[in-house]
Amino acid sequence: MVIEQAKMQSLASRMVEHExxxxxxxxxxxxxxxxxxxxxxxxxILILVALFALFGAHFAAWSNEELDYNVMxxxxxxxxxxxxxxxxxxxxxxxRDVYARTVxxxxxxxxxxxxxxxxxxxxxxxxxxxxGYVGGRTDQIMMRTVDILMSIPYMFVLILLLVIFGRxxxxxxxxxxxxxxxxxxxxxxxxxxxxKNREYIEAARATGVPSWKIxxxxxVPNLLGVVAVYATLLVPLMILTESFISFLGLGVQEPLTSWxxxxxxxxxxxxxxxxxxxxxxxxxxxxxxxxxxFVGDGLRDALDPKDR
Amino acid sequence: xxxxxxxxxxxxIPTLLLLIIFSFxxxxxxxxxxxxxxxxxxxxxxxxxEAKYGLDDPLLVQLWNYLKSVVLHFDFGxxxxxxxxxxxxxxxxxxxxxxxxxxxxxxxxxxxxxxxGSAAAIRHNTWLDYLAVGTAIGAQVLPxxxxxxILVLIFTLWFKWLPGGGWSFSDxxxxxxxxxALGTSYMASVARITRSSMxxxxxxxxxxxxxxxxxxxxxxxxxxxxxxxxxxxxxYLGPVFVSMITGSVVIDIYFSTGGIGRAFVDSALNRDYAxxxxxxxxxxxxxxxxNLIVDIxxxxxxxxxxx
Numbered sequence: 001m002v003i004e005q006a007k008m009q010s011l012a013s014r015m016v017e018h019e020x021x022x023x024x025x026x027x028x029x030x031x032x033x034x035x036x037x038x039x040x041x042x043x044x045i046l047i048l049v050a051l052f053a054l055f056g057a058h059f060a061a062w063s064n065e066e067l068d069y070n071v072m073x074x075x076x077x078x079x080x081x082x083x084x085x086x087x088x089x090x091x092x093x094x095x096r097d098v099y100a101r102t103v104x105x106x107x108x109x110x111x112x113x114x115x116x117x118x119x120x121x122x123x124x125x126x127x128x129x130x131x132g133y134v135g136g137r138t139d140q141i142m143m144r145t146v147d148i149l150m151s152i153p154y155m156f157v158l159i160l161l162l163v164i165f166g167r168x169x170x171x172x173x174x175x176x177x178x179x180x181x182x183x184x185x186x187x188x189x190x191x192x193x194x195x196k197n198r199e200y201i202e203a204a205r206a207t208g209v210p211s212w213k214i215x216x217x218x219x220v221p222n223l224l225g226v227v228a229v230y231a232t233l234l235v236p237l238m239i240l241t242e243s244f245i246s247f248l249g250l251g252v253q254e255p256l257t258s259w260x261x262x263x264x265x266x267x268x269x270x271x272x273x274x275x276x277x278x279x280x281x282x283x284x285x286x287x288x289x290x291x292x293x294f295v296g297d298g299l300r301d302a303l304d305p306k307d308r
Numbered sequence: 309x310x311x312x313x314x315x316x317x318x319x320x321i322p323t324l325l326l327l328i329i330f331s332f333x334x335x336x337x338x339x340x341x342x343x344x345x346x347x348x349x350x351x352x353x354x355x356x357x358e359a360k361y362g363l364d365d366p367l368l369v370q371l372w373n374y375l376k377s378v379v380l381h382f383d384f385g386x387x388x389x390x391x392x393x394x395x396x397x398x399x400x401x402x403x404x405x406x407x408x409x410x411x412x413x414x415x416x417x418x419x420x421x422x423x424x425g426s427a428a429a430i431r432h433n434t435w436l437d438y439l440a441v442g443t444a445i446g447a448q449v450l451p452x453x454x455x456x457x458i459l460v461l462i463f464t465l466w467f468k469w470l471p472g473g474g475w476s477f478s479d480x481x482x483x484x485x486x487x488x489a490l491g492t493s494y495m496a497s498v499a500r501i502t503r504s505s506m507x508x509x510x511x512x513x514x515x516x517x518x519x520x521x522x523x524x525x526x527x528x529x530x531x532x533x534x535x536x537x538x539x540x541x542x543x544y545l546g547p548v549f550v551s552m553i554t555g556s557v558v559i560d561i562y563f564s565t566g567g568i569g570r571a572f573v574d575s576a577l578n579r580d581y582a583x584x585x586x587x588x589x590x591x592x593x594x595x596x597x598x599n600l601i602v603d604i605x606x607x608x609x610x611x612x613x614x615x
Contacts, residue, residue, distance in 0.1 A: 144319075147319070148319075148323050148326065151320075151323055151592075151595060151596050151599055152323075152327055152592060152595070153550060153553070153554065153588065153591045153592050153595050155554040155557075156554070156572070156587070156588045156591055156592075157331070157588065159572075159573075159576055160331060160334060160335075160576075160584060160588060161334070162576075163576045163577075163579065163584070164334055164335070164337065240451055243451075243453065244451070244453060244554075244558065247453040247558060248557060248558065248561065248573055249573075249577075250573070250576060250577075260453070263453065263454065263457070264453070266457070267453075267456070267457035267460075267562070270457060270460070270461055270465065271465065275461075278457060278461075282454065285449075285454070286449045286450075286454075289448070289449040290445075290449055293445070293448060293449070
C-alpha cells in the first residue's frame with residue numbers, strides 16, 4: 001500500500017499549526033454579548049456613571065456641604081449651572097453645589113443597589129440551592145416560608161423597620177437585603193431541581209462527596225449564569241426601592257444623600273424655576289437604570305441562546 | 309376548585325395573623341414609646357396614659373386584646389398621637405380616595421397595557437411595534453416618584469391645564485395626574501409581557517390550524533390567541549396591584565390627595581404606632597386577598613393547573 005508520504009506530511013504539519021481552539025460556553029456568551037449593541041452601550045454608560053461617582057469629586061469646585069452665601073436667596077438668578085461660578089450643575093435652594101451633591105448621591109445609590117443585590121445573590125443562592133438539593137419536607141418548609149414572606153407588603157414593613165430601628169444607612173442595607181433574596185431563592189431552586197439529576201452530580205454522590213460540598217462545588221458554579229442575569233436586573237430594582245424610600249424622606253438622611261432624596265428636593269423646588277436641581281439627578285438616575293436593564297437583557301440573551 | 313380555594317385560604321389566614329403578630333412585636337421592640345416626645349410628661353400622667361391605652365398590661369395580654377379587636381370588631385383602636393382620632397376614622401377617610409385612583413391606575417395598566425402589547429405583537433416589526441417597545445423601555449425608568457414631578461412640571465407649571473394637587477370626587481381633572489403617574493410604568497411592563505407572550509402564542513400550532521380553517525383573523529386573535537397569551541399577564545397583575553398600593557404613598561404625598569399613604573408616612577414620622585400597624589395590616593390583608601384572587605383566576609383560566 002502506497003501512502004502519499006508528502007501529502008500526509010503536509011496534513012500533519014497543518015494540523016499542528018492550525019490547532020482547533022475549543023471555545024467554552026462563557027467565551028461564546030462573551031462573543032454574543034459584545035455583538036449586542038444595546039448591551040454594550042449600557043455597559044459603557046454604567047462604566048461612565050461609576051467613574052463619575054468615583055472620581056467626580058476631584059473636579060468639583062465646591063464640597064457637598066459648603067454653602068455658597070453669594071447665591072442664597074437669589075438661587076434662581078445666580079445659582080444657574082455655569083462653569084464660571086464653579087457650580088457646574090447649579091446650586092440648590094440652600095446654596096449647596098448640585099454637582100457635588102449629585103456625585104455623592106450617585107455613589108450612595110449605586111452602593112445601595114450593589115450591596116442589596118450582593119446580599120440577594122449570597123443568601124438567595126445558598127437558600128434556593130439547599131432547598132432544591134435537599135428536597136422533600138425541608139424543601140416544602142423552606143419554600144412555604146418564602147411564599148409567606150413574599151405575601152407581606154414589604155415596602156410598608158421596610159418603612160416600619162426604618163422608623164423603629166432608626167433611619168440609618170446600615171438599617172437601609174439590612175432592610176433591603178432582607179427582602180431582596182426571596183425571588184432569587186425561587187429562581188435558584190427551580191434551576192437546582194433540573195441540575196440535581198445530572199450524571200456528574202450522581203457521580204459525585206456515588207463517590208461519597210458530602211451534600212454541602214456538592215451544593216457548593218457542583219451546583220452553585222453551574223447556577224452562575226442565571227444568578228448573574230438576575231443580579232444585574234436586581235441592582236436597578238434595589239436602586240428604585242432605595243430612591244422610593246429616600247423620596248419619602250425616610251431613607252438616607254442628611255448630610256448624606258441619594259438620587260431619591262435629590263429628586264425629591266428638586267421636585268419640591270421646581271415651582272421656583274430652579275429646574276436644574278431636578279434635571280441633573282434625574283438624568284443620572286434614568287441613564288443608570290437604562291444601563292442596568294440593557295446589560296441585564298444582553299446578558300440573558302448571551303447566556304441563554306435558545307431563548308430568542 | 310372549591311377545595312383549592314379552601315386550601316389557599318388555609319395558607320392565607322395564618323399568614324395574615326403572622327403579619328399582625330410580627331408588626332405588633334416589632335412595635336413593642338422599638339426604643340421609645342408614643343408618649344416619649346420632646347416634653348417629658350410627669351410620671352403620673354404617663355402612667356395614666358399608658359393605663360388608658362392598655363400599655364401597662366403584660367405583652368401577651370396586649371397582643372391578645374389587639375388581635376381580638378382587629379379580628380372580631382375590625383377595630384384598630386385610637387391613634388396614639390391625635391387622641392380624638394381613631395385609626396378606623398383615618399382609614400375610612402383616606403381609603404376611598406386611594407382605592408378610586410388606585411383602581412383607575414390599575415385599569416389603565418391592565419387595559420391599555422394589554423391592548424398595546426397585543427397590537428404590537430399582531431403588527432410585529434412595524435412602526436406600531438417599535439412605538440410600543442420604545443414606550444415600554446422608556447417607561448421602565450419612570451417610576452411614580454419620577455413621573456409625578458414631570459407631569460406637574462408639564463401640565464401644571466407650563467400648560468396650566470391640570471390642578472397640581474388636591475382631590476375631589478366630583479371633578480375628574482384632579483384624578484388624571486395621580487392615575488397616570490401611578491399607572492404608567494406598570495402599563496409598560498404589562499405591554500412588554502403581553503407582547504412577548506402573544507408573539508409566542510401566534511406562532512403556535514393551534515393558531516396555524518385556526519388560520520388554515522379559514523377563520524377570520526379577528527376571531528383567531530380574540531377567541532384563540534388572547535386567552536393563552538394572557539396567562540403570564542395575569543400572574544403579573546397580583547404584584548402590580550400591591551405596587552399600586554405601595555406607590556399610592558408617593559401619590560398621596562406629592563399630590564396631597566388625602567389617601568391613606570399620607571396617614572402612613574405621617575404616622576411613621578410621628579411614631580404613631582397604632583396608625584402604622586393599622587395601615588400595614590390593612591394593606592397586608594388586601595395583598596393576600598388579591599394574590600388569592602389572582603391564583604384562583606389563573607387556575608380557572610389555565611386548564612393545565614391541577615387543584
